[in-house]
Amino acid sequence: MAxxxxxxxxxxxxxAMEVFWKQGYNATSMRDLTDAMQINSSSLYNTIGDKQxxxxxCVNHYTxxxxxxWDKRLSSKDSxxxxxxxxxxxxxxxxxxxxxxxxxxxxxxxxxxxxxxxxDILKEDSxxxxxxxxxxxxxAMLKGExxxxxxxxxxxxxxxxxxxxxxxxxxLHKDPVKIKRMAQYFxxxxxx
Amino acid sequence: MAxxxxxxxxxxxxxAMEVFWKQGYNATSMRDLTDAMQINSSSLYNTIGDKQxxxxxCVNHYTxxxxxxWDKRLSSKDSxxxxxxxxxxxxxxxxxxxxxxxxxxxxxxxxxxxxxxxxDILKEDSxxxxxxxxxxxxxAMLKGExxxxxxxxxxxxxxxxxxxxxxxxxxLHKDPVKIKRMAQYFxxxxxx
DNA sequence: TTTATTCTGAAACAATTGTTTCAGAATTGT
DNA sequence: ACAATTCTGAAACAATTGTTTCAGAATAAA
Numbered sequence: 001m002a003x004x005x006x007x008x009x010x011x012x013x014x015x016a017m018e019v020f021w022k023q024g025y026n027a028t029s030m031r032d033l034t035d036a037m038q039i040n041s042s043s044l045y046n047t048i049g050d051k052q053x054x055x056x057x058c059v060n061h062y063t064x065x066x067x068x069x070w071d072k073r074l075s076s077k078d079s080x081x082x083x084x085x086x087x088x089x090x091x092x093x094x095x096x097x098x099x100x101x102x103x104x105x106x107x108x109x110x111x112x113x114x115x116x117x118x119x120d121i122l123k124e125d126s127x128x129x130x131x132x133x134x135x136x137x138x139x140a141m142l143k144g145e146x147x148x149x150x151x152x153x154x155x156x157x158x159x160x161x162x163x164x165x166x167x168x169x170x171x172l173h174k175d176p177v178k179i180k181r182m183a184q185y186f187x188x189x190x191x192x
Numbered sequence: 193m194a195x196x197x198x199x200x201x202x203x204x205x206x207x208a209m210e211v212f213w214k215q216g217y218n219a220t221s222m223r224d225l226t227d228a229m230q231i232n233s234s235s236l237y238n239t240i241g242d243k244q245x246x247x248x249x250c251v252n253h254y255t256x257x258x259x260x261x262w263d264k265r266l267s268s269k270d271s272x273x274x275x276x277x278x279x280x281x282x283x284x285x286x287x288x289x290x291x292x293x294x295x296x297x298x299x300x301x302x303x304x305x306x307x308x309x310x311x312d313i314l315k316e317d318s319x320x321x322x323x324x325x326x327x328x329x330x331x332a333m334l335k336g337e338x339x340x341x342x343x344x345x346x347x348x349x350x351x352x353x354x355x356x357x358x359x360x361x362x363x364l365h366k367d368p369v370k371i372k373r374m375a376q377y378f379x380x381x382x383x384x
Numbered sequence: 385t386t387t388a389t390t391c392t393g394a395a396a397c398a399a400t401t402g403t404t405t406c407a408g409a410a411t412t413g414t
Numbered sequence: 415a416c417a418a419t420t421c422t423g424a425a426a427c428a429a430t431t432g433t434t435t436c437a438g439a440a441t442a443a444a
Contacts, residue, residue, distance in 0.1 A: 026218035161357025
């Protein structure tokens, strides 16, 4: 017998996420957030909570999107190797054409050492990324698309690490060719 | 015909660097800094400048230390390949035993997109790291320690990227074995 | 010792921070 | 239409932010 919340919470989180993503946690003020979300701080504190809580929701929102993408790719009917190669090419495209680096990475370096909740979310996200790659690599090995001598666990970790570094490289050097060559080298190593 | 500065500037920068390194730029207040440096803010503003200027000095200090390490290693009389392998092992040890991730990396993700001066310093540091690796790899190739088919430019970029990712991995998973295995894999690829 | 200059310490600055308050507008089920 | 409840907007909160001020202590050269 009362009023309902006026704003779309998912949309508001999306907007907040974009601000946190671009500026980081500490450089973002509550004013920045309420401006972007187009809601009053009282509504924000009533429905979501304080700055930390909002940030956690945003990181969760970010990792949820990644999770959906992985699930979608895993359900593809193409060969595992081609799904893997497509994924790597898309990953490179995002680095080169994206507005900003991966939020999970930025966040890991800014927050994960100090905030246990954020760290746990990012660790889970990293585990999912690992599982996604491990799954594809192993399937590709069973189909003979990747040399059976390779260790899928190692390669999965290895790609995750390398991919993080590509982001840093692109921040500093803005050199698309550099990234593409490294991606090509990684793919070549898989297939021989 | 007047007074001299009372505090040791190099030592003060060192102390400030440690605070920035641990907390990042935006999470660090001027009070945090003056407390650690053990000087009054008026002295700080008189001698060094504002927060941004201090940060730039700290990043420069950090990259200077790295530069000296690279120069020292390059002047070694050991074989280039063994210098390279030693360097990789030391890099792994720093990740596993260090208090915090590499400041240059943290800084690249927090600041480099917004602050041109910081970005330029980090880019130069990254170029030096590249040159260091390129130099060693090429020398090792000439001596037949590394397969002549490899591309030293690509391998140098590749190691830099991978190494950045190792930091992220260790922040999230705190798994020394993971890092060591990846390092071993990289070295193996070099030598075969 | 004097004098000229510079550094230091403590306090203060306005602006911004994250968060709370509360009166009144809004909307639900009856 | 009613009453009960909840949401919203604007203002205010104390605390902290980066930075400045300035009187006086300190010291170099004369």
